[in-house]
Amino acid sequence: MTSSPARLVVLVSGSGTNLQALLDATEDPAYGAVVVAVGADRDGIAGLDRAKAAGVPTFVARVADHASRADWDAALTAEVAAYQPDLIVSAGFLKLVGARFLAAFGDRYVNTHNSLLPAFPGMNGPRDALAYGVKLAGATLFFVDAGVDTGPIVAQVAVPVEPDDDEASLTERIKEAERAQLVEYVGRLVRQGWTISHRKVTIG
Structure with missing residues (x-):
């Protein structure tokens, strides 16, 4: 990786708590990203x-503003x-991107799932885990592909069910x-690179 900080675009749909965690982390130059x-x-x-x-530029790409979902996907890709x-981070972004977005960014678009x-x-996820009766729930960070939560896994953290x-x-x-996992592994990805x-996702 170069010595200049990696450039992150973060996509959100709601309160932005994961975004805030990333904004806080990037205040430290050693984190390696902005x-x-x-x-x-x-x-x-x-x-x-x-x-x-935080002084970060923003943009809004609303599906309703476009004639088709494909047009929206093209507009989002261009933005x-x-x-x-x-690296692009889905931090609670509640829209599935399309083929054009994945063709442009599929190997550098990560999402987190509960x-x-x-x-x-x-x-x-949590409701289904409770209904099934599992003893361990958790969260997964993964690279997005064309499926629903099916992409290559970067990291996982277990959370016991009480x-x-x-x-x-x-x-x-x-x-x-x-x-915590999102902040740690986005930092590791941008500082060490990945394949x-x-x-199989390999960091470094």
Whole structure:
């Protein structure tokens, strides 16, 4: 990797707590990255406010503003490409990107999910884990592919399920572990580099 900090574009759809963790981490030059832009799929969200408070440029790409999902995907791709990112981070971005975005960024677009994939993909990881009765839940950081939470895995962290857990309590504990994992491994990826071969991600 070069000595200049890696360029991160972060995509958000909501409160932006994972974004804030990355913004805080990048304040240390030793982290090796800087957030150069934050994109969203909707206006008026706290994630955009966090970016603006940090002086980071923002953009919004709303699906409803485009004639088709493919047109939206092309517009999102162009918005992100304008910032020449080294790594793109989905930090609670609730839209599935399309073929054009993946063709441009598929080997440098990471997402975090609140289960130990491949178990419990989709929107309700903690709820599904509780319903199944597992003893270990957790979070997964992975490179995005064309499936739903099916891409090559970068890292995983386990979170024990407590006997009195409900969806809210388990979700909150997973979020804490997920946030720490995201910050640690985004930093490792940008400082050490990575390769992806046959679903295996190697850092360094």
